[in-house]
Amino acid sequence: MDRRKFIKNSAAFVSLPILLNGQSIQVLAANSHFGPEQTNGRVLVLIQLDGGNDGLNTLIPLNMYDNLAKVRPEIILPKNKILPLTTLQGLHPSLSGIKELYTDEKMMFIQNIGYPNPNLSHFRSKEIVLSASDSHTVISSGWFGRYLNMLNPEYPENYPNEDNPHPLAITIGSGNSPSCQGNTVNMGVVLKQTDSVYESQSDEQEYPDTPFGYELKYISQVMQSTEKYLKVVSAAADLSEIRSTQWPEKNSLAEKLKIVAQLISGGLSTSIYIVNMGGFDTHSGQVVAGETTTGKHAELLQSLSQAVFAFQDELKLQNREDDVISMVYSEFGRRIASNKSFGTDHGEAYPVMLFGSRVNPTVFGENPTIPETVEKRTNVPMKIDFRSVYASILNQWLDVKTSDIKTILFDDFEILPILKSTVSTGDISTSTQTISIQNVFPNPVTNQAQITIETPGGKISLKLFSYSGKEIRTIASGNFKAGKQTLVFFRNQLKSGHYLLVLESNLKRTTQKLMIK
Numbered sequence: 001m002d003r004r005k006f007i008k009n010s011a012a013f014v015s016l017p018i019l020l021n022g023q024s025i026q027v028l029a030a031n032s033h034f035g036p037e038q039t040n041g042r043v044l045v046l047i048q049l050d051g052g053n054d055g056l057n058t059l060i061p062l063n064m065y066d067n068l069a070k071v072r073p074e075i076i077l078p079k080n081k082i083l084p085l086t087t088l089q090g091l092h093p094s095l096s097g098i099k100e101l102y103t104d105e106k107m108m109f110i111q112n113i114g115y116p117n118p119n120l121s122h123f124r125s126k127e128i129v130l131s132a133s134d135s136h137t138v139i140s141s142g143w144f145g146r147y148l149n150m151l152n153p154e155y156p157e158n159y160p161n162e163d164n165p166h167p168l169a170i171t172i173g174s175g176n177s178p179s180c181q182g183n184t185v186n187m188g189v190v191l192k193q194t195d196s197v198y199e200s201q202s203d204e205q206e207y208p209d210t211p212f213g214y215e216l217k218y219i220s221q222v223m224q225s226t227e228k229y230l231k232v233v234s235a236a237a238d239l240s241e242i243r244s245t246q247w248p249e250k251n252s253l254a255e256k257l258k259i260v261a262q263l264i265s266g267g268l269s270t271s272i273y274i275v276n277m278g279g280f281d282t283h284s285g286q287v288v289a290g291e292t293t294t295g296k297h298a299e300l301l302q303s304l305s306q307a308v309f310a311f312q313d314e315l316k317l318q319n320r321e322d323d324v325i326s327m328v329y330s331e332f333g334r335r336i337a338s339n340k341s342f343g344t345d346h347g348e349a350y351p352v353m354l355f356g357s358r359v360n361p362t363v364f365g366e367n368p369t370i371p372e373t374v375e376k377r378t379n380v381p382m383k384i385d386f387r388s389v390y391a392s393i394l395n396q397w398l399d400v401k402t403s404d405i406k407t408i409l410f411d412d413f414e415i416l417p418i419l420k421s422t423v424s425t426g427d428i429s430t431s432t433q434t435i436s437i438q439n440v441f442p443n444p445v446t447n448q449a450q451i452t453i454e455t456p457g458g459k460i461s462l463k464l465f466s467y468s469g470k471e472i473r474t475i476a477s478g479n480f481k482a483g484k485q486t487l488v489f490f491r492n493q494l495k496s497g498h499y500l501l502v503l504e505s506n507l508k509r510t511t512q513k514l515m516i517k
Contacts (some may be wrong), residue, residue: 041269041323042324042398043270043271043272043273043324044272044324044397044398045260045273045311045327046177046272046327046329047257047275047276047277047326047328047329048274048330048331049280049304049328050281050330051282051330051331052280052281052330052333052346052350053350054282054297054333054344054347055111055334055350055351055380056068056333056334056368057092057286057344059090059091059109059363060077060091061367061370062084062087062088062089063367064369065079067370070372071336071370071371071373071374072336074287074340075287075292075338077093077293081093085099086363089367092293092297092301094293095304095305097305097308097310101355102361106312107353107359107361108353108359108360108362109352109353109363110351110352110354110364110365110384110416111349111363111367111368111383111384112349112368112380112381112384113350113384113385113389114332114348114350114382114385115385115387117134118379118382120346122281122331125331125332126178129386130177131143131178132409133410142180142182143179143408144272145181145186146182146408147394147400147408148168148169148180148182148272149182152164155182155185155187160229165269166229166232166268167189167229167232167233167268168187168272169187169188169189170189170190170260170270170273171189171275172191172259172274173276176188176189179274180272188272189229189233233263236266239265239266240263240265242262243314243318246310246313247314248303248306248307251303253277253303254306254307254310254311256275257307257311258314260273260275260311261318264315264323265318265320271398277300277303279296279300282296282297282343282344283339283341283344283345284339284342285341285343286342286343286344287342288342289342295342308328308355311326312355312356321356324356325355325358325393326354326355326356327352327353327393328352328353328355329389332346332347332348332350333348333350333380335347335376336370336374336380337375339376347379348379348382349380349382352386358419359419359420360417360419360420360511362500364416365383365384368380384416384469385414387409388413388469389418391415392417395415396415396419397418414470417500417502420510435454435456435510436453436454436503437452437510437512438453439451440489440514443514443515444515444516444517445514445515446491446516446517448488448489449488449489450487450488450489451486453485453486454483454484454485455480455482456482456505457479457480458479458505459477459478459479459480459506460476460477460478460503460505461502461504462476462487462501462502462504463475463501463502463504464489464500464501464514465502466499466500472499475487489514491516494516496517497515497516498513498515499513499516500513
């Protein structure tokens with residue numbers, strides 16, 4: 001029988017607590033299928049905020065503050081305590097490290113992320129987000145698992161090998177992530193600490209010539225791979241020296257990200273790392289009554305901010321930050337109105353954070369509209385599908401063709417401008433020359449505006465995008481002289497609303513908001 005078909009047909013069978021020479025192998029059978037992948041050297045780190053993060057208490061729409069205060073009287077932050085990010089958005093005061101990353105042009109926020117017909121069950125919504133399915137379809141594989149399966153169709157047979165000595169994916173924690181589940185096996189390895197050891201059974205053991213014996217032999221081979229991978233991981237960790245002084249103490253997320261930083265700087269070619277941070281199901285006690293800058297959510301955001309800042313600092317000191325981007329996401333957001341328990345209930349859309357030296361440092365997407373009064377169940381509506389973020393990562397960061405992305409995500413999704421340069425995902429040279437949008441006047445635009453740009457010379461393009469990431473038009477494109485240039489923008493038939501100007505050379509990229517009355 002074909003092994004892949006056998007594994008698929010035997011899923012219920014291998015979930016039983018089997019013993020091999022007296023040792024339980026249930027956990028290893030479920031969670032420890034391995035496989036390395038030599039990628040283009042780029043690494044993706046996924047940070048899942050388990051429980052549903054309150055986006056309106058994380059990235060605050062300042063133009064909606066007065067209405068927020070009316071519908072969230074129990075939990076609203078004092079306006080003078082909010083960390084200003086832009087003229088339209090601010091951050092929770094616990095997010096000082098994340099604000100610093102944004103100031104350093106290493107942080108991107110994408111607002112109003114979700115999916116059509118949202119499910120507000122933790123279990124089901126996690127299934128949807130990790131598998132990249134729609135809300136009406138149950139898919140057993142994960143979005144990144146399908147990507148890895150496409151690159152490694154024979155996995156896990158003969159892995160690791162000389163050409164592929166490292167794990168494909170690593171989850172730091174107690175269980176493998178469903179996002180790395182392939183068509184028949186999970187494509188990742190679970191790691192709690194870098195000095196884990198395991199001694200597998202010998203190849204010389206005999207197995208009965210039955211389906212049961214066949215499966216035992218297969219699981220034994222997986223356990224032998226486990227032993228080899230743990231040795232490789234331990235060796236990589238030994239080659240790395242932690243350099244940052246920013247790592248906080250008693251911070252579980254920071255400890256996980258520290259392991260990720262060790263393995264990246266130690267030379268693993270693993271393309272994805274996954275970590276989890278729990279506690280975001282803040283139905284009650286989200287804030288302390290009368291002291292809304294404190295409480296459960298403030299503590300969680302502070303831990304997140306400190307861990308993320310230290311991780312990025314570590315990558316910089318290890319000279320690896322150009323090789324890594326990270327995404328912070330959740331299974332859903334919270335409702336607009338607060339409840340009487342000083343908390344918030346399950347909601348829909350929420351902001352995603354992307355950070356790294358290569359990400360487009362902007363707040364992407366319009367602020368959510370907050371009415372003066374809302375029903376208890378009113379939610380922040382989804383405007384950008386979470387699968388557009390996945391598609392953008394696959395396309396821009398991992399060089400996946402759009403036709404393959406459709407196979408992985410089952411449909412076409414908009415590609416968002418998530419990188420400073422979306423033209424090339426190869427090596428980007430560092431340039432000290434400036435490219436910037438100096439001024440847009442008038443802004444808001446009624447009929448036309450003058451746009452002043454500064455460029456280092458060479459091929460430059462200036463384009464207009466919608467806030468959903470759709471390219472509207474090319475304003476100018478061609479070879480420019482170095483220095484300041486003034487361009488004329490004509491509104492023509494464009495609708496009123498918020499847009500994004502994107503100025504780009506082959507080395508750098510910058511953006512600025514534009515409003516049309």
